[in-house]
Structures are given as C-alpha cells and as structure tokens.
Amino acid sequence: MSRAAFSPAPTASRSDRAAHVLGWAAGLLLLVGLLLQQPLWLQTLRNAVFDQYQRWQPRPYEDAAVRIVDIDEESLARIGQWPWPRTAMADLVAAAAAGGAAALGFDIVFAEADRSSPRELARHWDLTPEQQTAFAAMPDHDAVFAQAMDAGKVVLGFAIRQAPPQPGAAALPPIPAGLVELGSGAAPHLQPFAAAVAAVPALAAHAFGHGALAFLPDSDGVVRRVPLLLRVADRTVPSLVSELLRASLDEKNLLVRSTEEGIEQLRIGAVSIPTTRDGEMWLHYAPASARRSLPAWQLLAGQVAASELQGKILLVGSSAQGLLDLRFGTQGHLVPGVEIHAQALEQILARHFLQRPAWAPMVEALVLLAGAALACAAALCLRPALAAAASAVALLAVAGASWWLFSRQQMLFDPLTPGIGIALAFLAPSVQRHHTSDQRRRWVSQAFSRYVSPNLVSHIVQNPEQLVLGGKRQTCSFIFTDLAGFTALMEAIDPAEAVLLLNRYLDGMIEIAFRHQGTLDRIVGDSIAIMFSAPIAQADHRERAVACALELQRFATAFAQAQQSTGVRFGHTRIGVHAGEVIVGNFGGETIFDYRALGDPVNTASRLESANALLGTRTCISEAVLGRAPAAPAVRRVGQLVFKGKTKPLLVFQPANDGLDLAVDLQAIADYEHAYALMAARDPQALAAFERLAQTQGDEPLVRFHLERLRKGEGGDIVTFTAK
Numbered sequence: 001m002s003r004a005a006f007s008p009a010p011t012a013s014r015s016d017r018a019a020h021v022l023g024w025a026a027g028l029l030l031l032v033g034l035l036l037q038q039p040l041w042l043q044t045l046r047n048a049v050f051d052q053y054q055r056w057q058p059r060p061y062e063d064a065a066v067r068i069v070d071i072d073e074e075s076l077a078r079i080g081q082w083p084w085p086r087t088a089m090a091d092l093v094a095a096a097a098a099g100g101a102a103a104l105g106f107d108i109v110f111a112e113a114d115r116s117s118p119r120e121l122a123r124h125w126d127l128t129p130e131q132q133t134a135f136a137a138m139p140d141h142d143a144v145f146a147q148a149m150d151a152g153k154v155v156l157g158f159a160i161r162q163a164p165p166q167p168g169a170a171a172l173p174p175i176p177a178g179l180v181e182l183g184s185g186a187a188p189h190l191q192p193f194a195a196a197v198a199a200v201p202a203l204a205a206h207a208f209g210h211g212a213l214a215f216l217p218d219s220d221g222v223v224r225r226v227p228l229l230l231r232v233a234d235r236t237v238p239s240l241v242s243e244l245l246r247a248s249l250d251e252k253n254l255l256v257r258s259t260e261e262g263i264e265q266l267r268i269g270a271v272s273i274p275t276t277r278d279g280e281m282w283l284h285y286a287p288a289s290a291r292r293s294l295p296a297w298q299l300l301a302g303q304v305a306a307s308e309l310q311g312k313i314l315l316v317g318s319s320a321q322g323l324l325d326l327r328f329g330t331q332g333h334l335v336p337g338v339e340i341h342a343q344a345l346e347q348i349l350a351r352h353f354l355q356r357p358a359w360a361p362m363v364e365a366l367v368l369l370a371g372a373a374l375a376c377a378a379a380l381c382l383r384p385a386l387a388a389a390a391s392a393v394a395l396l397a398v399a400g401a402s403w404w405l406f407s408r409q410q411m412l413f414d415p416l417t418p419g420i421g422i423a424l425a426f427l428a429p430s431v432q433r434h435h436t437s438d439q440r441r442r443w444v445s446q447a448f449s450r451y452v453s454p455n456l457v458s459h460i461v462q463n464p465e466q467l468v469l470g471g472k473r474q475t476c477s478f479i480f481t482d483l484a485g486f487t488a489l490m491e492a493i494d495p496a497e498a499v500l501l502l503n504r505y506l507d508g509m510i511e512i513a514f515r516h517q518g519t520l521d522r523i524v525g526d527s528i529a530i531m532f533s534a535p536i537a538q539a540d541h542r543e544r545a546v547a548c549a550l551e552l553q554r555f556a557t558a559f560a561q562a563q564q565s566t567g568v569r570f571g572h573t574r575i576g577v578h579a580g581e582v583i584v585g586n587f588g589g590e591t592i593f594d595y596r597a598l599g600d601p602v603n604t605a606s607r608l609e610s611a612n613a614l615l616g617t618r619t620c621i622s623e624a625v626l627g628r629a630p631a632a633p634a635v636r637r638v639g640q641l642v643f644k645g646k647t648k649p650l651l652v653f654q655p656a657n658d659g660l661d662l663a664v665d666l667q668a669i670a671d672y673e674h675a676y677a678l679m680a681a682r683d684p685q686a687l688a689a690f691e692r693l694a695q696t697q698g699d700e701p702l703v704r705f706h707l708e709r710l711r712k713g714e715g716g717d718i719v720t721f722t723a724k
Helices: 014-036 040-056 073-079 086-098 118-124 129-137 141-149 240-249 296-300 337-349 360-381 384-409 416-448 454-462 486-492 495-515 541-564 600-615 666-680 685-696 701-711
Strands: 066-070 103-106 154-161 178-183 195-197 209-213 225-227 229-232 235-238 253-259 262-268 271-274 280-282 293-295 313-317 326-328 334-336 470-483 519-524 527-532 573-588 593-598 619-622 635-642 650-655 718-720
Touching: 014 360, 040 384, 040 416, 066 296, 066 337, 073 296, 086 103, 086 141, 086 296, 086 313, 103 240, 154 240, 209 235, 209 240, 225 337, 235 240, 240 262, 240 313, 240 337, 271 337, 280 337, 293 296, 313 337, 326 337, 334 337, 360 384, 360 416, 384 416, 470 495, 470 541, 470 593, 470 600, 486 495, 495 519, 495 527, 495 541, 519 593, 527 541, 527 600, 541 573, 541 619, 541 650, 573 600, 593 600, 600 619, 600 635, 600 650, 600 701, 635 666, 635 701, 666 685, 666 701, 685 701
Parallel strands: 066 293, 066 313, 103 154, 103 313, 154 209, 178 253, 573 619, 635 718
Antiparallel strands: 154 195, 225 280, 229 235, 253 262, 262 271, 326 334, 470 527, 470 573, 519 527, 573 593, 619 650, 635 650
C-alpha cells in the first residue's frame, strides 16, 4: 500500500457533460421510438388500463330503443331444445312487426334448410305415397319464415371466415345497402376475410338487409371494439350493428369517410359514428340490466307489452351457456355476443362514443418526450428527493389527464406509454447519478482517510447522526511514538530529503496502525498517536495495541537500519503503550470537529514513550495493557514508574529484545527477573545479581539502568521521574 499515490477526484469536463446530454437526448428519442412501435406487451398493459377505467366508471345504462329477444335457459325449457323450427322464428318476426318494432336482427346464421320442415322430414321417413302427398302439401317452414320477413324490416346475420369457402357453402348474400365513400377509400383499411357463411337463399332473398357477425377480440380475448364494416373477398360489407341501424332508420346507403391514414367516420342517415382507422367503434360497457332483455318465450306467448316493442330495435340471440355465444368483456366476466351488439347500438343511439383519435399516439409521444426530458433533467440536476417529487408529479399529471379525458370527454388517452418513458427517464440517470455519487463518496472517503483514520471515516459515513459535539466514556488502548534525533537529522541533510524520508517513515507506520484497525489520533511532526476501541469498540483492543506496537518497532528499526546503511543517521523510534478509561468524541466547536480521546491514560501513554529516553529502552508497555502478571513470557519488568505530578506507581514492562526481530533468550529473561525480584524486595543481594547480569547482558539498557541505581544506593523498583 502506498499512500503517496492517489488519483484525483472524478470530474467531468464541459465536453464530457455535452456528450452526456447528447447521449441522454438520443436515448430519449430511442425510447420514444421503441414505445411507439406498440409491442404486444405494451398493448396488453394499455388495454388493461382502459379496462380498469371502465370498471371504475361504466357507461350508465339508459333505456335506449334497443331490446334483446333472449333465447335464454327458460325459453329453451318452455319451447324446446335448439334449433327451434323456423315457424317459431316466423312467429317472433310477426310478433315484432305487430308490436311496431323498428327493426329485427338475428344474431343467428340460418345456413341450412330447416330440418324440421315437412318436406325434410319426408325425405328421411319411410312414408306411404298418400303420406308423402300429405306432407308435400304442408307449408315449408323456411317459406313461412320468409313470408313473415316480408312484413317487417328483418336483418339476417352471416358468418365470415378467413379460410376459403367450402364447396357447396352459401355464398355472400346480396347486400342491399349502398356504400358511398368519401376520401381515399375504406377497403384497404378494413379487416379482410376470405369467405362468408350466409343464410340459405330462400331466406336471404326476403331479408331487408344482411350484416356480418364478427368480433375481433384483442390478444387477451377481450372484446373492446365492434367492427362496423368489414371486407369479404373484394367487397365491403356492413356488420350486423350497422345494418340494423340502417334498417331502423329506413336508410338506403352507408356513407364512409376515410383518408390515407384510415377510416374516420361512418354515417347512417343523421347518425355519425366515429371509428378507428380499421372501421371499428370502441365499446363502453354498461352494467347488465334486466330491462335490456325480453325472454323469447314471452314474446312468442304474447306476454310482452306493446310499449316494449314500439319503435325498438330488436336483436334475437341467446344468453344460454349451452349455445356457446359468450365473450369476454372489459368488466372481467363473460358477456353474450348478442348483448355486445345491443350495447353498441345503445351507444350509437345515445351518441355516447368512446374515441381514440388517430392523433392520440402523436400526442402521447410528445407528452412522453416532454415528461421524460423533465424527469431526466430533474434526475441530473436536482437533489434526489426533489427529482423524485418532480417525476412523481409528472406521472400523476399524465395519469390524471388520462382519467379526466376518459371520464369527462370519453377519450382514450394512454397514460402507460408516457408513464413508462418518464419512469425510465428518471431511473436511468438516477442510477447513473447514484453511481457517480457513490464514486465521489468513495473518493471523498478515500481522500478523507488521508487526513484521518479510515475506520473513523467509515464510522462517520455509517453513523452520520453521531457527528455531533460531545463524548462518551470508553476504555481504550493508546500508542504514542516518537522518532529520536530527527531535529538534528534535519539540520544535517537537505530539508526536502528529510521531509521525503519522514513521509516514507510515517507512511509505513500509519499503514501498520490501520492494518491492526487502529484509529490515528494525531500526527505531530515525527510523532504519531494511535488509539484502539474507538470509535468502534474492540473487545481485544489491548492485544491489538501490543501486536501493533511490536510491528511498529520492527518496521521502524528496519527502516532506520536501511537509512543508516546509506550514511543517513536516522534515529530509532520510542514507543509507549497504555490503556484506561477516557472521554472519546468530537471536541472543538460548531465550526470544526476534532475527534479524539481526553483523559489521564492518554497523557500516561505519552509519558511512557518519553520514559524510554531515560530508561534506555525503545518500547514500554504498562500493566494496564498487560496486567501485573502477563501471560506472555517474552517481557521483562521495567519498574514501577511514578511520573511527575503522580503519586501512584505504574508497573511497566519491556518486550523481550525491546520488540526487535531477534530470537528471544528465555534464560536471559529468567535471570533478569530473578535479579529484579531481589531489587523489588530490597534484598542486599540485588546489587551482586545485577553485576553478574552486566557481565552477560551488559548491552541491555535496563540492566545498566538498574545497576547504576543500585550503585547510587537506591533500593526497590520504584522509579520517580522529576521531569515530564
């Protein structure tokens, strides 16, 4: 680890910022383009939003001039299973005409002759010639039905299919409705079909009109639109809804207005219906209502009041589940197909149209672009909370406008596409900004750690609430170091070289302190102060301090020897280690904080470092760190030191070999401890014991120190310092 090499703060030049802006602008345009491609998942989600709008605000049911003649379960139970004889259909037509119905439409395809007709039955039964003659004289059911249709405006439904027509299948029926086209023509925009399955010619020739029975559900199976015009082979044909409306208004023609972009409007008499570009009308479902339906059996039994028929458009169809004419509506439940046709007619007669204008996608794109640009700019320029608030306001505005247009103007405006664009435009730069901010935060943390301890920086970053004035009591361990003779060295060599040496020395010392998770308390010239168990409590702070002190001494000795080998008189390092309860926290004032420990143990650790100069040692460790009887055998007692201004002695130890990286002579330590014990007990034999030690350990500073004390007549192991 080299603390000298450090990269500058991550910054962006003006050209970089311009490139970023252009990049985000290009990204926004790409996003708009992708969303305007209308992928299937987006269409599905958008349709789900429109469906939810209809659940929140369905179209209120109004008693429009539309009734369903429902072949319901009860009608099947009373009349018989389906299909009913065509004479029953003739009775329905007659009852409707008698009641003054405006038009009657069949949501049923009569593609085959009535098998219950006498002639059809005679073909399959073994009859006598007389019986065959009698059956032949009976009226044909289809003929009875056709004759009944002549008395009213009846519209027959025909099915359409994508597959080519089967041989013998009924061809497209005659379409009496005329088609008047204004504009470029509707056919290219209509949903194409290959063939039709129509009513048998005997019936088709007597109908007032023919309408296609076709629903074009979306990919999720929900019917949201009803086609008004379709294309079968090369002909444009009306749907059952369009043809029934034409019949009820007694009009001859359908007027279609279209452009190159698509169909805009279908006009039947005085009624104008806005359409999609494909010739469909949007459905706005109303709740199910019993008033909309007339059971078929009641009409056949003459139990329907004339007021329920007069001027009404009647639709014959079935809600019986067994007949399988059920579709999914926007309300989330199955709807009979005949009811969908009825609801479409109700909307037309009430002039209640849901519209999604052709220009809606362009407006949505502009809203997306404007909102996304706002969200992107906010994410890049404002504080995160304000940027999020601005983006949320934009999203709410889009959603609110969409709902207002639906609920008040019956317009379908997609809030999802702009909403996704705004959300992505906010999230993408926010993530980048967070990444950049995180980079800068890590850089600041790294840079700040050059001035203070990394574990202190980490603690402040993780606990910013503790960055307040004040402190707390905590037991910590402290290391103080000092470099001997550095002032003289600075006078002897070039100051720049001396500073370079000092920085290399301090770099190595501080790296060791950080490796042991120590907190750098301060650097004063060539001296450093290190504390353990602050700001993060460390249960093993004493062991950490001892291990750190020994490694510091080994590094300092090796560094000094390396410099001395080059002729630089680099001095040795003195170290003091002590532990105790202190006040730890932020001191100073409101302007600047100084995180440090205050208390006598700090002063004592500094005194221990200074004591090395008098004792001749390099490392002194107090009993507060090691205990009075340390478990580690590779230490020796220095003495009980009484510092100036103190009255209580402090037992101090010296690491074996003074912390140097040398082999430990346990016998020498034992011999020293024996002599020390005699001195501590004031035994007269102490002097002789130290004189014998001097012969074998004369290079040991402590041996010389105590020998001189004893020769001066001092006894015991208490050493009093008269100077700080």
